[in-house]
Amino acid sequence: MLDYFQHGLLLMDLYKKLEILSRSAKYDASCASSGSSRKNDLGGIGTAVKSGICHSWSDDGRCISLFKILLTNMCTYDCAYCINRVSNDLPRALFTPEEIAELTVQLYRRNYIEGLFLSSAIYRNPDYTMELIFRTVTILRKKYRFNGYIHAKAMPGADPVLIRKTGFLADRMSANIELPSEKSLTLLAPQKKKGAIFKAMINIKSNILDCRERDYSPGRERGFVPAGQSTQLVIGASPESDYTILNLSEALYRSFSLKRVYYSAYVPVTASDARLPVAEPPLRREHRLYQADWLLRFYGFNAGELLSEKNQNFDPELDPKSQWALSNMYLFPVEINKADYAMLLRVPGIGMRSAQRIMKSRTVRSLTFDELQRTGVVLKRARFFVTCNGKHLEKEELDVVSIKERIIGNHAPLLLTAARNKERSIGQLDLFGSNFLTAPEPGIIAITGEL
Ligand code: SF4
Known part of the structure; x- marks a missing residue:
């Protein structure tokens, strides 16, 4: 008992x-x-x-x-x-x-x-x-x-x-x-x-x-x-790189048939423990890992393609698919009306639904850039990596650095840190109104780990 x-x-x-x-x-x-x-x-x-x-x-x-x-x-x-x-x-x-x-x-x-x-x-x-x-x-x-x-x-x-x-x-x-x-x-x-x-x-x-x-x-x-x-x-509580973490996730999906691996950015809980970093990792790192995890599960990528021993961490400024594409420019541009489904999925700006729509639409006609946009493709990113009927959307030929600058410039700013700060300041899951679950006091906000 x-x-x-x-x-x-x-x-x-x-x-x-x-x-x-x-x-x-x-x-x-x-x-x-x-x-x-x-x-x-x-x-x-x-x-x-x-x-x-x-x-x-x-x-x-x-x-x-x-x-x-x-x-x-x-x-x-x-x-x-x-x-x-x-x-x-x-x-x-x-x-x-x-x-x-x-x-x-x-x-x-x-x-x-x-x-x-x-x-x-x-x-x-x-x-x-x-x-x-x-x-x-x-x-x-x-x-x-x-x-x-x-x-x-x-x-x-x-x-x-x-x-x-x-x-x-x-x-x-x-x-x-x-x-x-x-x-x-x-x-x-x-x-x-x-x-x-x-x-x-x-x-x-x-x-x-x-x-x-x-x-x-x-x-x-x-x-x-x-x-x-x-x-x-x-x-971010320990020094492992994104490469190590992503390889681990890949092995976990394979070995344990996991539905999901969740990534939780470390939040400092004490100022006096020398084993821990003082600052929390940028939330954008957590976000990049979620994006990469998505690529592993649904887009046919493996961890070794996205990162390597030489390049162990994601670029905080660039989404992992764009980062991969810019490192493999010899594979591009992809002809939208001919590429297979697996390759379409690898084009920045083309998601699963868009790729499916492209495959379906082009059985009846060749797609133009206007039609491509209607499939949901984000042309602001895809434009650097595709042709439609042999035509480029970009007038000039751009090098990798210029493409990266244009992609980063085109991204809506990530407001994750601000959002998280806001979430912290107002507390989470306020079940009975703001007077009931009060905002956490400074210093005791932390992750709960294994639990
Ligand atoms: S076992 Fe879980 S709840 Fe307990 S200290 Fe470790 S992470 Fe925290």
């Missing part, structure tokens, strides 16, 4: 707990996207159909439509980059599974949220924490018949049986890798073990595959994490 009910912190006012624990959860980026398509069943509450989960995104790409909460921020670990580390002096709180389940249902009924993202610090040990998460999800699904989206954390080091049981109730699970190398993990999060993280991920993957082989279908029986698994990498 769990004895956490005895804990004095459980007596804390519910709103106070919410304030503390939603703030502690706010920088975990791995909650986005559902991918579930389960409909409500008779007598249940909620639905996880794609259209039923309207994700709101903050300007820096974080999901704000889920009830994003920690079970507790009372962590026994001491990860240097995390606000919830045991050595940090901050208010602590602990929810019971019953409280979180009740809150989720109440918030859902009031239309505040459309699902739950449940994470936790390591409270006592991974098994104990995982059991609390499992109990929460069980109460929601069994007692309240909550059918909405649930993303639950898998605690590395927890009993695989507990993770498996939770996975049959959740839509998505994630075990966060956090640091892009074992060396950095040992330095900054000494209690975390690479082996335990990968073991949790393998456990989730093998249960997903097992479920697929047995042909579970959502209509007949809830499958194992039907929306798959994801993970998060912290960017």
Whole structure:
């Protein structure tokens, strides 16, 4: 029998707990996207159909439509980059599974949220924490018949049986890798073990595959994490280059069948730890990694094409596809009316939908630049890399430096840093009006890492 009910912190006012624990959860980026398509069943509450989960995104790409909460921020670990580390002096709180389940249902009924993202610090040990998460999800699904989206954390080091049981109730699970190398993990999060993280991920993957082989279908029986698994990498807390990070992501997609790798730019949490950088990395770095990740997953690129041992980091001024194209000008210009789909996808300014429209349109006629624009192609960028019926849009021949200048000049300014500052200053996910979840005090804004 769990004895956490005895804990004095459980007596804390519910709103106070919410304030503390939603703030502690706010920088975990791995909650986005559902991918579930389960409909409500008779007598249940909620639905996880794609259209039923309207994700709101903050300007820096974080999901704000889920009830994003920690079970507790009372962590026994001491990860240097995390606000919830045991050595940090901050208010602590602990929810019971019953409280979180009740809150989720109440918030859902009031239309505040459309699902739950449940994470936790390591409270006592991974098994104990995982059991609390499992109990929460069980109460929601069994007692309240909550059918909405649930993303639950898998605690590395927890009993695989507990993770498996939770996975049959959740839509998505994630075990966060956090640091892009074992060396950095040992330095900054000494209690975390690479082996335990990968073991949790393998456990989730093998249960997903097992479920697929047995042909579970959502209509007949809830499958194992039907929306798959994801993970998060912290960017800039350790010295790994974009090349290392992107290669890692590529390997993760290949090895663990991940749905997503999320990148979270490090936010300094302490001024006195020599192991950590003083400044946070530019948010544009996080943005470039997301763009590159997209190229890996949908555009047929691999990490070794985008970066190399010699060129280890993305140009902050240029999107990764344009950077690649400018380094491979011998492949251009591409003739729009002849290039195959894979090559069209590699042209800056041509997205997947535009490439599909081009392929379809040109079966009936040759495309001109005017028609190309109507397919959604961003000619401001594509113009340097394509011809239509042998014609260039640019009158003069430009060298790589001039093209780069023109592309950068054509970009709308990225206002991510400003947006993020704004988001920080007003707080995130204000559930009960501005007086309830107050803006975080300076100095305790931080990412939550593994959680
Ligand atoms: S990253 Fe996770 S395990 Fe590490 S201190 Fe933070 S909450 Fe605890």
